[in-house]
Amino acid sequence: MNNQPGFDGNLKQFMNRLFNLGLKRGEVPPGSPGSFQHEAWIRRLLKEKASRRADLNTRLEDVLFIILDTETTGFRPEHGDQIFSVAATRIKNRSILGEFHSLINPGIEIPKEISLLTGITTNDVKEAPPLDEKAEEILDFLSGGIIIGYHIAHDYSFLNHYLWRRYRSSLKQPSLELALLMERLTGSGTFPSLDSAAKYFNIPCHNRHQADADVKIMSSLWRNLLRLCIEKGIETLEDLYIHIK
Template sequence: MDGQHRFWQRALRFLSLGIPSGNVPSALADGEHSFQQEMWLRTLRKEQQKKQIDMSMSLDEVTFMIIDMETTGFSPQHGDEILAMAAAKTVRGAVKETYYTLVCPEKAIPLHISALTGITAKDVQYAPRLHEAMRSFLSFISGGVMIGYHIGHDLSFLNHFLWTHYRTKWAARFFDMQPIVEMVQRRWFPTLDDALGHYGISCERRHTADGDVWAMAELWAQLLAELKRNNIETLYDLYSALGKR
């Protein structure tokens, strides 16, 4: 394992474990990380300090990071890859900042995936490789609660990357939007299309990472209002309500 990988392995472990910021520099002070890496780590620490999350926090106080990834398939363990990543930073259901990047895969994009997502080999020719894109993606989503529809798919690719390269996994809080929709509506919503259709939300750029994130942001704003009407006002309330399903 080279110095670059050692730095990232240790940095991600410290962040996932919530090591106080004062302890991190001494733990990493072995001269193997660059100035840019130190600045990145410092930024993540500041974000975590500003966004301390506990179960008693009002849902209005929590920064929710809505995420979506476009991939070449469903199994990173069998060689499927990430083609695009998008995220929206939301507070009280309002989008405050967005992130989007294409990713250049190691293998050719299957034709049926290009047909579904609109992403072709030409589109990703000059896009960053995953290790570079993931660095900026992780920086963006740090300090918030991650949420998405069928988020297990996105987490499987995120965790495969983190485990393959740094022997760590995503440790921060996250929610799947699907069971939240089903809880408040008391019916089954197997796909994002079903949920969007129920709430009258259009998504002209469906199956694009940024298009889906914007649609989910609209959905999340409506869900927050419904949660409040059901007296679900804190993270604890939400976890408890989902646990009773």
């Protein structure tokens, strides 16, 4: 038996890390928490989970797409900027299967210019849970589908920075950029902002730069784009990837 001070606390912390990754209790292996073998095992299992997704021959109506947006205190997670709001919607065959939204306590002040943009202040997130407490729920909601968003690289960079810092891992599933999809599927030039894309389809833009509101806009946008796919004879994932190359 290990009687070192803090061992039980370290074990509990490590087990929580595993469950935050979406692992079930029966999947947790025996051994020493924090060991190289454990970290390697986690990465391997996450990779296996990520591989259980639709292949290129899957018809679009059978693919789960997950619309994602985050609000952050800045643009540089490596310089300490943090997530303070996360929202996502699961869509299959143009039907909404589920919605998620949570404010996050970033542990730092939200800059005034960001509050002016989003309408969310430091006081608004003071009682919100930290990202550590919501990570399991967020990762579970994002699992099993293709993630879509406007300027999705920004959202990925923040989530992956967190995952790497905490678990030495990252999101493995594919993502699609809505701005590129708009350009390729409409053939009407570039759409540098979500506002410009929404205007094309006459989608109302209320409460812009709030994650839950932006996800609602992007969900309407994606369902319109799926309709265009049907009109253009784009039936499978492979057809879609070829069309947007």
